[in-house]
Amino acid sequence: MTGDDHLMTKGQPPSRFTLSAFSAPTLPLAALGLPLVVYLPEYYANHLGLNLAMVGFAFMAVRFSDIFLDPIFGEMMDRTRTRMGRFRPWMLLNTPVLALSTYMLFMAQKGVGPVYLWFWLALTYITYSAVVLAHTSWASVLSSDYNQRSRIYGFWQAGNVIGMILVLALPPVLSAMAHMDYAGGLQAMGWFIVLLLPLTILFATKVVGEPVNLAPVAHRPANLKAYFDLFKSDSVRRIMLADLTLGLAPGITGALFFFFFEQVKNLNKTEAGLMLLIYFIAALIGAPLWSRLSNAIGKHKALIVASIVYAVTQSALVFWPSISLPFMAVGLFLAGLPYAAAGVLLRSMLADVGDEERLNTSIDRTGLLYAVLAGTSKIGYALAVGVTYFGLDAMGFKAGGTDNSPEALLGLQVLYGVVPGLLALIAAWTFKDYGLDATRHSAIREALRQRDEAQTPKESA
Numbered sequence: 001m002t003g004d005d006h007l008m009t010k011g012q013p014p015s016r017f018t019l020s021a022f023s024a025p026t027l028p029l030a031a032l033g034l035p036l037v038v039y040l041p042e043y044y045a046n047h048l049g050l051n052l053a054m055v056g057f058a059f060m061a062v063r064f065s066d067i068f069l070d071p072i073f074g075e076m077m078d079r080t081r082t083r084m085g086r087f088r089p090w091m092l093l094n095t096p097v098l099a100l101s102t103y104m105l106f107m108a109q110k111g112v113g114p115v116y117l118w119f120w121l122a123l124t125y126i127t128y129s130a131v132v133l134a135h136t137s138w139a140s141v142l143s144s145d146y147n148q149r150s151r152i153y154g155f156w157q158a159g160n161v162i163g164m165i166l167v168l169a170l171p172p173v174l175s176a177m178a179h180m181d182y183a184g185g186l187q188a189m190g191w192f193i194v195l196l197l198p199l200t201i202l203f204a205t206k207v208v209g210e211p212v213n214l215a216p217v218a219h220r221p222a223n224l225k226a227y228f229d230l231f232k233s234d235s236v237r238r239i240m241l242a243d244l245t246l247g248l249a250p251g252i253t254g255a256l257f258f259f260f261f262e263q264v265k266n267l268n269k270t271e272a273g274l275m276l277l278i279y280f281i282a283a284l285i286g287a288p289l290w291s292r293l294s295n296a297i298g299k300h301k302a303l304i305v306a307s308i309v310y311a312v313t314q315s316a317l318v319f320w321p322s323i324s325l326p327f328m329a330v331g332l333f334l335a336g337l338p339y340a341a342a343g344v345l346l347r348s349m350l351a352d353v354g355d356e357e358r359l360n361t362s363i364d365r366t367g368l369l370y371a372v373l374a375g376t377s378k379i380g381y382a383l384a385v386g387v388t389y390f391g392l393d394a395m396g397f398k399a400g401g402t403d404n405s406p407e408a409l410l411g412l413q414v415l416y417g418v419v420p421g422l423l424a425l426i427a428a429w430t431f432k433d434y435g436l437d438a439t440r441h442s443a444i445r446e447a448l449r450q451r452d453e454a455q456t457p458k459e460s461a
Contacts, residue, residue: 026159060386074371085210106190251384282336306341
């Protein structure tokens with residue numbers, strides 16, 4: 001690492017300033033990720049007049065095709081050797097293109113067609129994926145400690161939630177203060193992201209260091225075999241299944257959020273946006289709680305608890321009476337508390353799996369492991385938009401209508417509340433008898449330390 005980098009020294013945890021600086025890019029990245037699922041599909045279908053099924057297919061197909069780039073990016077990052085490290089250069093190189101494509105996607109006007117949507121959506125997802133993969137992989141190498149990793153990803157997830165809160169606050173604030181319409185609020189979101197992206201990424205990459213490994217890349221084939229070989233690990237398979245289900249669940253609720261609260265709970269768009277804001281405020285409050293719980297009972301047990309809480313509270317929203325906005329806000333607050341758990345705990349657990357893989361194979365596959373995680377997350381969110389929009393269309397649901405049939409509205413309620421709850425219960429079941437706990441990880445770190453010390457004289461000879 002360079003001399004002016006703020007990074008944990010041996011035996012000392014990263015400071016709050018270091019972790020805050022590191023987490024800064026999550027503000028615009030999360031602010032972009034949320035509208036890609038919640039706002040933009042509905043905006044292109046409802047306000048710009050594109051066909052609902054086509055919009056759903058576009059967001060699903062682009063997300064799916066983008067998945068195949070993740071293992072390539074991950075492998076290339078693991079092979080990157082610079083004095084800045086493996087991951088920071090990837091963030092810096094992709095940021096300008098991401099800012100441009102984001103601008104074009106958010107500033108679209110009526111009259112744009114499918115080609116416009118497909119092109120800018122694809123470019124946005126490709127560069128967004130590279131930056132997010134680099135950032136989450138970088139987090140895993142800031143500490144080798146079991147509990148410190150949960151703390152690092154706790155800051156990371158808190159930054160994500162703050163970014164979502166800030167971008168969610170823009171439309172209602174601008175509507176109240178400047179009487180800006182819905183389209184203007186969406187464009188304000190775009191400007192927020194475009195301006196903040198380069199500032200926060202430059203700040204983080206300058207202030208926070210990265211352990212630099214300039215040793216030659218271990219000889220191994222650079223193909224998809226290395227990617228799929230990771231699934232031989234029981235720990236990887238469990239984490240991927242949980243990430244898939246816990247990505248699909250909020251992806252479904254995000255894609256259907258405005259439809260559900262406007263047409264089932266009879267809120268207007270501003271009121272629904274306020275409920276979404278409360279949901280993420282609760283997620284921000286919950287993020288450090290899940291990290292602390294993991295320190296007390298272990299990461300996988302904390303995730304089981306969070307998944308069960310999510311299943312109960314999310315399903316309860318279907319039956320929660322909308323007698324007043326404050327009462328509805330209570331339901332959204334309870335449902336939001338477990339939201340951050342998966343982001344914190346699964347990524348922290350995967351960092352531990354990286355140590356296990358390095359012990360078993362003598363190869364550092366950090367980037368490739370997080371590419372696997374990125375892939376399952378994308379599958380979940382892609383299915384969420386595509387399948388739910390196709391399902392609503394098949395049931396005769398009208399995106400901009402107020403005369404939907406009882407059957408269409410019932411299907412919307414089942415998709416929004418019941419299905420995500422069942423997916424969360426599957427995630428909880430996944431970690432029954434999970435073996436990579438704090439004790440096992442401590443033994444892995446000790447074995448790695450002994451092996452590294454044994455190899456040091458040979459490397460310096």
